[in-house]
Amino acid sequence: MLLKLLTAPLTAPLTGFRFILNRIEEMAERELYDEARIREELLELQLHLDEGEITEQDYAAQEADIMARLRAAREYRQSLARPSAEPDSPAITYSGQEPP
Amino acid sequence: MTAEEEGLLAAIDERPSARDPDEGKLVYCIIEADVPRSFGNIGMGGRGDEVYTIHHGGLAAVVSDTPVMVYDPTRENALTYEHVNETVMKEFTVIPMSFGTVFRTEEDVVEFLKDTADALRDVLEKMKDKIEFGLKVNWTPETVLKEVEDESEEIGRLKDEIMSNRQTSTYFARMQLGRLVEQAMSEKSDAYVREIYDHLRDCAIASRHNKPIGDKMILNAAFLVERSSAGAFDQKVQEIAQRYEGKLRFLYTGPWPPYNFVNIRLKLERAGTSG
Numbered sequence A: 001m002l003l004k005l006l007t008a009p010l011t012a013p014l015t016g017f018r019f020i021l022n023r024i025e026e027m028a029e030r031e032l033y034d035e036a037r038i039r040e041e042l043l044e045l046q047l048h049l050d051e052g053e054i055t056e057q058d059y060a061a062q063e064a065d066i067m068a069r070l071r072a073a074r075e076y077r078q079s080l081a082r083p084s085a086e087p088d089s090p091a092i093t094y095s096g097q098e099p100p
Numbered sequence B: 001m002t003a004e005e006e007g008l009l010a011a012i013d014e015r016p017s018a019r020d021p022d023e024g025k026l027v028y029c030i031i032e033a034d035v036p037r038s039f040g041n042i043g044m045g046g047r048g049d050e051v052y053t054i055h056h057g058g059l060a061a062v063v064s065d066t067p068v069m070v071y072d073p074t075r076e077n078a079l080t081y082e083h084v085n086e087t088v089m090k091e092f093t094v095i096p097m098s099f100g101t102v103f104r105t106e107e108d109v110v111e112f113l114k115d116t117a118d119a120l121r122d123v124l125e126k127m128k129d130k131i132e133f134g135l136k137v138n139w140t141p142e143t144v145l146k147e148v149e150d151e152s153e154e155i156g157r158l159k160d161e162i163m164s165n166r167q168t169s170t171y172f173a174r175m176q177l178g179r180l181v182e183q184a185m186s187e188k189s190d191a192y193v194r195e196i197y198d199h200l201r202d203c204a205i206a207s208r209h210n211k212p213i214g215d216k217m218i219l220n221a222a223f224l225v226e227r228s229s230a231g232a233f234d235q236k237v238q239e240i241a242q243r244y245e246g247k248l249r250f251l252y253t254g255p256w257p258p259y260n261f262v263n264i265r266l267k268l269e270r271a272g273t274s275g
Helices: A002-033 A035-050 A056-085 B003-013 B075-089 B106-115 B117-127 B141-151 B153-164 B171-203 B227-243 B265-274
Strands: B024-032 B052-056 B059-066 B095-103 B130-139 B206-210 B217-226 B248-256
Touching (some): B024 B106, B024 B117, B059 B106, B095 B106, B106 B117, B141 B171, B171 B206, B171 B227, B217 B248, B227 B248
Antiparallel strands (some): B024 B059, B052 B059, B130 B217
């Protein structure tokens, strides 16, 4: 009891802080691996190119970056879903996405 | 080797180019066709793969050979995928497959056609002679902001108040101004969007409202149009674009296959995983 009282003010802020850190990490992770969001970024980039706001070269460089993140996100998702994502029917490999 | 297998191999040898039934198949779209077709060496993946058809029961999948892999949605790949569908669309009603759909073998494609035949026929019937147009509308936020400020007395008054009040705190006035401006702009955007839809509605069978991309876009829509009324739809778009010339910029694309009006993924999930 005494120990608890003594340590309470010390540990509480610490766990609070840790909690926040975890939350930040979670949020960062979500942002990093959010495929929908990365796709939106890609659409926006394509729009900039269509509008003539960026050059083909700029586009290519940024697209490469987006593709790398998309691949990472996909791998992350697959690593999470591994046990159940293994298709019941091996007949169909599906990796579709929204039309461009 | 059975006689049947030998026959199969002989048939493969007679094909115009090297097709491997055991290699992966990238499926672009589904059409109704009985006679095998080649659409040229326009396949995705940079190998110049032939785009051809795999048949079952009057339906055909338009495919090219591919390693079993995930295709990145790069601009190059997306344009190739679109180009194939546009080519096929010139002669057929197409149900586009989602970008990058890969089956392991020719047999798997046939299985898919067999399993989903009824649904595919149904959708093909619904999409018969229909095409899609894309319409994105951008505005210039700065110009609209100016308009909003000129039009609303209250916004103008608040702005003057903030400008002339350098010494005292204008925090709340600025908050209120921000809110009012945001509201006025969103009302304006809604009014534009409503008017555009109203103008085009009669010429379209259906429309789909997609999420605008970026901060300048107020409308990102797809319209399903009867092939025979494509000209009329075109005309309507030109009219509305002219009406708002200088205020709104219209990005008008198409004709597309009905990308936004067919979702074949559901069928795939059914056939592929959840049973």
